[in-house]
Amino acid sequence: MAVSIFGRLFRSTRSICAPxxxxxCFALLLTFLFILYQPTVGPGSRIQRIGWxxxxxxxxxxxxxxxxxxxxxxxxISSNATGNIxxxxxxxxVDEATDNLDSVSASLPLDVWAPLLPHDTGLTEIAxxxxxxxxxxxxxxxxxxxxxxxxxxxxxxRVERDINKKSGIWYLYLYYRxxxxxxxxxxxxxxxxxxxxxxxxxxxxxWKKVPTSIRDGVLGSKSxxxxxxxxxxxxxxxxxxxxxxxTELDILFGESRPWPGFEKIETPIVPSKPxxxxxVWLTYRRGVKPVPKAKPLHFSHNGTFKVMQIxxxxxxxxxxxxxxxxxxxxxNGDTETQSLLSKMLDTDKPDFIVFTGxxxxxxxxxxxARSVIAKFALEVTDRKIPWAAIFGNHDDxxxxxxxxxxxxxxxxxxxxxxxxxxxxxxxxxxxxxxxSADASKTQLLxxxxxxxHAYSKGVIxxxxxxxxxxxxxxxxxxxxxxxxxSAAINPILRPFQPDQGRDLGGVWTKRQGAPPAEDEAxxxxxxxGMMFFHIPIPESYLSPDIDPIxxxxxxxxxxxxxxxxxxxxxGFFEKxxxxxxxxxxxxxxEVKIVGNGHSxxxxxxxxxxxxxxxxxxxxxxSGYGRVGFDRRFRYFDISDYGETIRTYKRTESGEVVDDMxxxxxxxxxxxxxxxx
Numbered sequence: 065m066a067v068s069i070f071g072r073l074f075r076s077t078r079s080i081c082a083p084x085x086x087x088x089c090f091a092l093l094l095t096f097l098f099i100l101y102q103p104t105v106g107p108g109s110r111i112q113r114i115g116w117x118x119x120x121x122x123x124x125x126x127x128x129x130x131x132x133x134x135x136x137x138x139x140x141i142s143s144n145a146t147g148n149i150x151x152x153x154x155x156x157x158v159d160e161a162t163d164n165l166d167s168v169s170a171s172l173p174l175d176v177w178a179p180l181l182p183h184d185t186g187l188t189e190i191a192x193x194x195x196x197x198x199x200x201x202x203x204x205x206x207x208x209x210x211x212x213x214x215x216x217x218x219x220x221x222r223v224e225r226d227i228n229k230k231s232g233i234w235y236l237y238l239y240y241r242x243x244x245x246x247x248x249x250x251x252x253x254x255x256x257x258x259x260x261x262x263x264x265x266x267x268x269x270x271w272k273k274v275p276t277s278i279r280d281g282v283l284g285s286k287s288x289x290x291x292x293x294x295x296x297x298x299x300x301x302x303x304x305x306x307x308x309x310x311t312e313l314d315i316l317f318g319e320s321r322p323w324p325g326f327e328k329i330e331t332p333i334v335p336s337k338p339x340x341x342x343x344v345w346l347t348y349r350r351g352v353k354p355v356p357k358a359k360p361l362h363f364s365h366n367g368t369f370k371v372m373q374i375x376x377x378x379x380x381x382x383x384x385x386x387x388x389x390x391x392x393x394x395x396n397g398d399t400e401t402q403s404l405l406s407k408m409l410d411t412d413k414p415d416f417i418v419f420t421g422x423x424x425x426x427x428x429x430x431x432x433a434r435s436v437i438a439k440f441a442l443e444v445t446d447r448k449i450p451w452a453a454i455f456g457n458h459d460d461x462x463x464x465x466x467x468x469x470x471x472x473x474x475x476x477x478x479x480x481x482x483x484x485x486x487x488x489x490x491x492x493x494x495x496x497x498x499x500s501a502d503a504s505k506t507q508l509l510x511x512x513x514x515x516x517h518a519y520s521k522g523v524i525x526x527x528x529x530x531x532x533x534x535x536x537x538x539x540x541x542x543x544x545x546x547x548x549x550s551a552a553i554n555p556i557l558r559p560f561q562p563d564q565g566r567d568l569g570g571v572w573t574k575r576q577g578a579p580p581a582e583d584e585a586x587x588x589x590x591x592x593g594m595m596f597f598h599i600p601i602p603e604s605y606l607s608p609d610i611d612p613i614x615x616x617x618x619x620x621x622x623x624x625x626x627x628x629x630x631x632x633x634x635g636f637f638e639k640x641x642x643x644x645x646x647x648x649x650x651x652x653x654e655v656k657i658v659g660n661g662h663s664x665x666x667x668x669x670x671x672x673x674x675x676x677x678x679x680x681x682x683x684x685x686s687g688y689g690r691v692g693f694d695r696r697f698r699y700f701d702i703s704d705y706g707e708t709i710r711t712y713k714r715t716e717s718g719e720v721v722d723d724m725x726x727x728x729x730x731x732x733x734x735x736x737x738x739x740x
Contacts, residue, residue: 186250186309188217191239192276218243225315232281252295256331307351316345317432318381320439325353358450358478361498367705372414375661375680378687380429388689397686420661421456421598433464445477456598457518466491489539490515502563508706514597537630550644560705589646593655600660603637604677621668
């Protein structure tokens with residue numbers, strides 16, 4: 065009887081437990097899915113992250129924009145992306161959608177000095193320390209710290225700039241800490257004050273003095289101390305106050321504006337004492353200031369596009385010295401050149417600038433490349449003109465290699481410079497494409513930038529016994545790179561006829577690949593190409609073609625310099641330029657013009673085997689010149705939607721010289737063979 069009762073009770077309980085167990089399991093599953101498991105950013109990750117400050121309390125980072133996003137290639141924009149552009153808006157003025165750069169700053173390392181990165185993390189402490197050997201070789205000279213300070217304020221970061229580089233008897237470095245913690249006071253202002261000037265600091269604020277003079281080791285200089293103001297912690301700041309936080313420090317040498325996005329403290333760390341000592345400045349950045357990027361290169365609606373070549377600026381960390389000129393007064397070469405550039409840019413109004421090497425003087429005078437790079441393109445960037453640059457033989461002679469310099473060039477406003485493929489010899493082999501202004505966005509011009517290197521290297525040179533004296537040459541990998549890039553360019557119907565509507569988009573692109581009708585004067589061919597590199601090739605000094613109409617040599621301009629090409633010829637002219645034709649059935653080279661710098665008192669254009677080899681001529685008072693030979697700049701005025709290329713030079717007196725047509729209507733005819 066008892067067994068029967070307990071059996072019925074067990075069966076009754078089992079029938080109840082089964083559905084209850086199912087309900088509990090389902091509730092646990094829902095709890096896991098919607099509460100415990102967070103595949104997206106959850107509440108916990110917004111207040112804590114694991115990093116070198118383990119489980120630090122941090123703020124919610126605001127999305128930032130990288131300083132140098134890559135320019136958009138119009139060829140990659142679909143017709144849907146631009147199909148709804150209003151009639152009054154051009155396609156290059158449309159902001160394309162980009163990836164959501166969520167919390168870029170939150171992923172950046174806090175313990176590395178990298179002033180080009182868009183840090184929005186505030187600084188917590190600043191220190192100055194001297195060292196008798198470069199700080200990169202030892203940590204003995206670093207400021208004192210404790211594990212507790214590192215955890216709260218952040219580890220010490222060294223600004224990799226020796227403040228005493230040219231003026232002190234030992235190395236001197238600036239350090240700071242940065243932190244993402246919400247509860248740490250952050251630096252909101254900086255001052256440089258002499259002893260006894262503390263009364264200039266506002267009352268009622270928390271100012272901290274760095275005990276080591278920022279002029280420590282500079283003989284004969286009055287001590288100068290860095291003071292920084294500690295403001296509220298991140299959790300107590302509004303969004304606008306956060307954007308005013310000091311987020312980066314840097315050192316500037318010479319008389320120039322600070323790096324884009326940075327401000328200069330007007331009291332110099334080291335005053336100028338010409339000609340021996342250049343001024344030294346402390347610069348800082350507030351928040352994140354994205355550098356403006358260049359729009360895609362394009363022709364005007366009238367089919368014009370003007371290129372200005374700026375050759376051989378030879379700028380120094382100082383203001384530079386005037387050389388070989390009767391221009392008076394001329395005390396500071398860099399300053400006078402910038403003034404001349406300003407007038408040229410306002411007079412001729414180019415659409416694009418190409419710097420063809422030797423932006424830096426080298427030769428011991430550009431001893432801080434970063435400071436020189438900050439100033440050489442100022443006149444161009446102030447006018448928001450897109451530009452590109454290639455390297456010359458003097459650019460990397462002193463303290464920074466080409467790869468590191470290219471990163472700086474790319475970070476400047478309106479820059480289109482690129483390092484190019486890593487498997488191609490040199491730094492700066494890249495292609496820029498210029499498009500039509502109509503809705504078709506057809507490529508109408510190709511600009512090839514090539515690195516002509518500096519000096520050839522021998523075994524003896526590797527050991528630094530002798531400085532190399534022979535110029536380098538273009539290498540086989542560059543030949544193959546050019547042939548590959550040329551082969552990838554799609555032919556178009558030439559002469560180009562612009563689309564008169566805005567709704568054809570991809571239909572027009574398809575039409576470009578269609579064969580021309582029998583009654584059309586158009587032909588299917590690649591657009592004209594131009595190429596720029598610094599050191600000329602040997603063919604620049606060969607006998608020129610003969611004009612079949614006038615029977616005169618096609619050589620216009622002056623050539624006071626001796627042969628400035630490399631002694632070894634890698635065959636770039638024959639193996640590259642003469643192999644890339646407009647089309648398979650054409651004998652006309654795709655590249656019509658090669659532009660060089662390097663030779664300051666040579667400015668001629670000489671046609672060899674159908675290709676114009678042109679020198680820019682020296683435009684800088686800081687580079688060598690010739691008395692009586694005015695500084696000058698070369699222009700390429702391209703019209704008829706890329707078909708006609710005209711060139712001229714404007715001298716420092718404002719005179720236009722050697723105005724001539726190189727390609728298109730009015731150019732000397734090309735017979736398809738070299739005529740001597």
